[in-house]
Amino acid sequence: MNELDQARRSFLLGMGSLSVSQALPAGPMGSQAVEHLLHINEGEHLIHFRDHGHISIKFSGANGSNHFALGTQQVMAGGGIPIHRHFEMEEAFYVLEGGGILVLNDERHAFEKGAAIFIPRNSWHGFENPDRELLLLWIVSPPGLDGFFRETCSPPGQPPKRLTRERIREIARKYGTEFR
Secondary structure, three states: OOHHHHHHHHHHHHHHHHHHHHHOOOOOOOOOOOOOOOOOOOOEEEEOOOOOOEEEEEEOHHHOOOOOEEEEEEEOOOOOEEEEEEOOOEEEEEEEEOEEEEEEOOEEEEEEOOOEEEEOOOOOEEEEOOOOOEEEEEEEEOOOHHHHHHHHOEOOOOOOOOOOHHHHHHHHHHOOEEEO
16 A cells, blocks of 8 residues: 555544544533544554454544444455344444445445445445455444454454354354344
């Protein structure tokens, strides 16, 4: 990735963070002070158990964000995200790179770079990206997706966790998520 791409991704992540911060209650004096600033290579980095894409958790309960979690997920070409639903979480995505098909409640919707996607809680959804990589900025409220990633994915340089399909489903249920 070149410097221009890194700068653009950093800017978009910052804009996503700023928009979320505007939705949060103001501090005691009514001000909106910056509590955390994370640069492009900061945050918690993990490697996905299924397609080995990179996940970066920027904000979650682990660093003071009790009402939402925010991060990025690289979905390798052909990897997709299986159809699932979250019982309590709402999700929003901004497509930083790539494109594909969003499956939302059994309806298929094409999307490209720059698209914004909202997933209401309890809605079945998944992503298909058969021929190109996908990079998503995700925001979930309340947090929980970050915990699922921590339990199923591995830090860079460590071997992938050996999890059965049933174990992945158990972990997902722990975080209010169900796969089809």
